[in-house]
Amino acid sequence: MTQSWGYAAQQATTPLAPFSFSRRDPKEHDVAVQIEYCGVCHSDIHSTRNEWKNAIYPMIPGHEIIGRVTSVGSAVKKFKAGERVGVGVIVDSCRTCSSCQAGEEQYCEVGMTLTYGAQDKYGDLTQGGYSNNIVTDEHFVHRVSEKLDPAGVAPLLCAGITTYSPLRHWKVGPGKKVGVVGLGGLGHMALKFAHSFGAHVVQFTTSASKIADAKRLGADDVVISKDADAMKKEANSFDFIIDTVSAVHDLNEYLPLIKRDGVYCQVGLPEEPPTVHMGNLLFKRRNLSGSIIGGMAETQEMLDYCAEHNITSDVEVISIDKINEAFERVVKADVKYRFVIDMSTLKKA
Ligand SMILES: [Zn+2]
Numbered sequence: 280m281t282q283s284w285g286y287a288a289q290q291a292t293t294p295l296a297p298f299s300f301s302r303r304d305p306k307e308h309d310v311a312v313q314i315e316y317c318g319v320c321h322s323d324i325h326s327t328r329n330e331w332k333n334a335i336y337p338m339i340p341g342h343e344i345i346g347r348v349t350s351v352g353s354a355v356k357k358f359k360a361g362e363r364v365g366v367g368v369i370v371d372s373c374r375t376c377s378s379c380q381a382g383e384e385q386y387c388e389v390g391m392t393l394t395y396g397a398q399d400k401y402g403d404l405t406q407g408g409y410s411n412n413i414v415t416d417e418h419f420v421h422r423v424s425e426k427l428d429p430a431g432v433a434p435l436l437c438a439g440i441t442t443y444s445p446l447r448h449w450k451v452g453p454g455k456k457v458g459v460v461g462l463g464g465l466g467h468m469a470l471k472f473a474h475s476f477g478a479h480v481v482q483f484t485t486s487a488s489k490i491a492d493a494k495r496l497g498a499d500d501v502v503i504s505k506d507a508d509a510m511k512k513e514a515n516s517f518d519f520i521i522d523t524v525s526a527v528h529d530l531n532e533y534l535p536l537i538k539r540d541g542v543y544c545q546v547g548l549p550e551e552p553p554t555v556h557m558g559n560l561l562f563k564r565r566n567l568s569g570s571i572i573g574g575m576a577e578t579q580e581m582l583d584y585c586a587e588h589n590i591t592s593d594v595e596v597i598s599i600d601k602i603n604e605a606f607e608r609v610v611k612a613d614v615k616y617r618f619v620i621d622m623s624t625l626k627k628a
């Protein structure tokens with residue numbers, strides 16, 4: 280076994296605290312990674328606090344992982360020691376079902392294995408990236424360019440691919456009018472990608488204080504969603520809207536803004552189901568859709584695209600001992616736009 284340490288939640292109501300555990304020794308297809316940076320995703324908070332009612336403890340969260348390969352199994356061809364790599368939200372899937380065969384491992388019919396808080400095929404509890412190392416099958420490890428700031432790359436593994444994938448799937452590009460709802464970790468990446476793909480991008484926000492930042496991040500226009508007249512002016516005009524908000528909110532304010540046959544895509548996961556007035560879908564044949572992360576090939580494509588176009592997340596780097604404070608600030612949306620933990624600050628417990 281590989282001796283490991285990190286910061287874990289022991290139960291839903293306790294703060295994260297130092298924790299020692301062990302990981303499997305690398306098997307023939309495994310890559311062992313020393314973790315350099317790990318992003319702080321809102322899911323980490325939902326999960327460690329058992330807000331999705333499926334937590335298994337002790338739980339080390341973290342699924343936006345950047346690090347360097349320390350060793351590889353005998354059958355690994357793709358990676359060698361010393362290379363910079365990333366690990367995202369999932370670490371295994373069945374590899375044989377129709378979704379896996381299509382390169383959409385995140386929709387595995389048997390069920391994907393999450394990077395933390397899940398039981399893997401060896402019967403071990405998976406533990407995430409708020410730790411010194413990780414051992415993962417090479418299929419779920421991605422190459423990361425040395426050209427980019429590794430702290431800014433970490434959030435691409437969840438926030439990045441979660442927005443990149445639906446924008447690509449629904450063919451966002453030149454000539455398309457695209458809306459982004461919410462300007463947080465996901466929203467700021469959606470802005471950067473939609474702008475980079477050549478679309479006309481409109482940020483929706485409740486707060487006028489975010490206008491300048493939205494424009495800096497790639498918005499052509501900003502609409503204050505509380506301004507009913509401004510919202511009315513946008514009716515039937517959008518090809519695509521990506522909704523990154525995970526708090527409960529009213530989709531019926533946004534659906535009428537979609538043009539005929541356009542798509543409203545939800546990537547935030549509110550705790551309570553929304554009410555949708557079906558008339559908002561029927562009368563313009565509008566589509567209400569959802570999406571989670573992306574497949575492994577697409578995640579690599581996204582990372583390569585970011586290296587080529589110099590795209591990273593806007594981050595605030597913290598030391599691991601500030602993690603509980605950071606969680607509170609994420610809940611209050613008080614971060615621009617993602618916390619990333621410098622894992623060199625993690626000392627052996
Ligand atoms: Zn995430």
Ligand SMILES: [Zn+2]
Binds near residue numbers: 378388390
């Ligand atoms: Zn599968």
